[in-house]
Amino acid sequence: METGVIASSGGPADVDVVVVGLGVGGAETANRLAAAGLSVVGIERDLVGGECPYWGCVPSKIMIRAANALAEARRVDHLAGRARVEPDWSVVAKRIREEATAGWTDDAAVERFTSAGGRFVRGSGRLVGPGLVRVGDRTFRARVGVVLGTGTTPAVPPVPGLAGTPYWTNREAMELAELPGSVVILGGGAIGAEVAQVLARFGVRVAMVEAGERVLAREEPESSERVAAALRADGVAVHTGARAERVGHDDSGFTVHLADGDRLRGERLLVATGRRAVLDTLGLETVGLDPTQRFVTTDDRMRAGDGIWAVGDLTGHGAFTHVAMYQAGIAIDDILRRAGAVDGTAGDGCRADYRALPRVTFTDPEVGAVGLTEQQAREQGCNVRIGFTPLSESSRGWIHQVGDEGFLKLVADADRGVLVGATSVGPAGGEVLSALAVAVHAEVPVSTLAGMIYAYPTFHRAIETAVRELLP
Numbered sequence: 213m214e215t216g217v218i219a220s221s222g223g224p225a226d227v228d229v230v231v232v233g234l235g236v237g238g239a240e241t242a243n244r245l246a247a248a249g250l251s252v253v254g255i256e257r258d259l260v261g262g263e264c265p266y267w268g269c270v271p272s273k274i275m276i277r278a279a280n281a282l283a284e285a286r287r288v289d290h291l292a293g294r295a296r297v298e299p300d301w302s303v304v305a306k307r308i309r310e311e312a313t314a315g316w317t318d319d320a321a322v323e324r325f326t327s328a329g330g331r332f333v334r335g336s337g338r339l340v341g342p343g344l345v346r347v348g349d350r351t352f353r354a355r356v357g358v359v360l361g362t363g364t365t366p367a368v369p370p371v372p373g374l375a376g377t378p379y380w381t382n383r384e385a386m387e388l389a390e391l392p393g394s395v396v397i398l399g400g401g402a403i404g405a406e407v408a409q410v411l412a413r414f415g416v417r418v419a420m421v422e423a424g425e426r427v428l429a430r431e432e433p434e435s436s437e438r439v440a441a442a443l444r445a446d447g448v449a450v451h452t453g454a455r456a457e458r459v460g461h462d463d464s465g466f467t468v469h470l471a472d473g474d475r476l477r478g479e480r481l482l483v484a485t486g487r488r489a490v491l492d493t494l495g496l497e498t499v500g501l502d503p504t505q506r507f508v509t510t511d512d513r514m515r516a517g518d519g520i521w522a523v524g525d526l527t528g529h530g531a532f533t534h535v536a537m538y539q540a541g542i543a544i545d546d547i548l549r550r551a552g553a554v555d556g557t558a559g560d561g562c563r564a565d566y567r568a569l570p571r572v573t574f575t576d577p578e579v580g581a582v583g584l585t586e587q588q589a590r591e592q593g594c595n596v597r598i599g600f601t602p603l604s605e606s607s608r609g610w611i612h613q614v615g616d617e618g619f620l621k622l623v624a625d626a627d628r629g630v631l632v633g634a635t636s637v638g639p640a641g642g643e644v645l646s647a648l649a650v651a652v653h654a655e656v657p658v659s660t661l662a663g664m665i666y667a668y669p670t671f672h673r674a675i676e677t678a679v680r681e682l683l684p
């Protein structure tokens with residue numbers, strides 16, 4: 213399908229910018245460059261908007277909202293009398309299908325792009341030389357440059373017996389119309405943990421297999437412990453340090469054989485063992501880039517080479533929607549300068565800075581984190597000082613009572629007197645994180661954080677307690 217493109221017959225059609233992959237980062241870049249008056253061709257092989265709105269952040273958070281409502285209702289017995297809960301997945305599935313994804317169609321997103329002046333082509337784009345992109349039998353020549361925003365795809369481990377079985381990835385999990393009785397999840401990262409908790413709270417028997425020693429391995433060990441305990445409390449069988457040696461599949465479902473001899477049965481199997489960028493089909497070699505690398509390397513203006521930019525998951529700076537959007541903003545600024553559409557005297561432009569990269573795992577309790585973990589800070593040679601406080605010891609945590617599990621952990625560089633990282637786990641861990649993200653980003657002195665007023669009785673007031681531990 214093509215909207216708004218009239219390609220000259222024969223040679224390549226000349227445009228200002230070609231964007232390959234209209235996911236979160238690509239669509240933002242394409243829309244804003246088109247709105248700024250550049251002639252932009254946007255190429256998307258699947259749905260405009262990408263993974264986040266259709267199979268990622270949005271449907272998963274709708275599921276989590278519902279599952280958390282069930283969990284809160286179950287807490288009524290501890291706080292306010294009696295509540296009887298009858299989970300009904302069809303409400304969640306309907307909301308995702310009708311309200312969030314329009315039945316997994318992207319007419320509205322395509323319309324947004326074309327009404328901004330963009331030209332849309334449905335298909336797989338591939339570089340065929342500097343500034344040249346082929347899609348189907350058509351070639352476009354980009355006068356200003358090409359933007360790559362092709363994202364990532366599920367990384368499926370080479371477990372014997374797995375290939376060829378009808379395992380789920382995030383796509384099937386997010387399109388789920390009816391719940392199975394049981395699911396085995398391979399992978400204890402953010403996606404695995406979030407989906408495990410949702411399914412368990414809706415009454416599905418869930419087993420999780422994590423090869424590493426802990427779930428959420430990239431976060432603080434205390435976060436891993438807290439989330440594993442929460443999953444277990446919800447009935448998830450969490451197997452850490454457990455290697456899946458073989459997968460069997462028959463009419464009744466899946467068997468996962470673990471290296472220690474255990475066998476886990478599930479009607480369904482969800483593979484959530486990470487994501488990988490697919491670079492070997494993008495024609496990177498035709499522009500002098502290495503197609504065998506794990507990610508596309510970019511500089512701090514998101515340039516991957518001369519006249520070529522990359523934004524989003526495929527840059528390897530964190531597979532988050534907010535990273536893709538942030539990078540898109542930087543690439544847009546740089547491209548508009550290159551195109552002469554921005555006053556070149558107006559500063560040097562934006563530069564990417566990932567020191568204060570925030571990330572949230574939306575389990576209950578939520579795990580919000582920003583910047584470096586304690587171990588990363590030590591590895592970078594910081595003179596580390598830690599501030600730690602359990603949430604249950606704060607006034608708000610005590611008032612909250614059931615469901616108040618969590619903590620604040622602050623990682624300070626004692627020599628500079630600033631935070632270089634922080635973790636906020638709790639009922640609103642991702643929201644409490646915002647103050648800590650400002651502190652890490654702006655390098656607010658610890659003494660300033662210690663001298664300000666924190667509203668009583670909020671969860672974020674626990675920051676003050678943790679900060680006090682950082683004072684000399």
Ligand SMILES: Cc1cc2nc3c(=O)[nH]c(=O)nc-3n(C[C@H](O)[C@H](O)[C@H](O)COP(=O)(O)OP(=O)(O)OC[C@H]3O[C@@H](n4cnc5c(N)ncnc54)[C@H](O)[C@@H]3O)c2cc1C
Nearest residue numbers: 233235236237257262263268269337363524525531532533
């Ligand atoms: C279950 C799940 C939950 C998530 N939850 C969160 C969350 O809560 N918060 C958060 O910040 N992030 C979350 N993420 C991550 C987030 O979805 C991604 O970081 C984000 O979508 C990345 O955007 P992107 O533009 O890099 O790539 P994508 O959104 O993946 O888009 C890439 C697009 O490129 C297209 N494409 C690929 N190759 C080609 C080609 N050759 N030609 C044309 N088109 C091509 C693809 O079809 C796709 O539409 C979640 C992800 C998953 C899977």
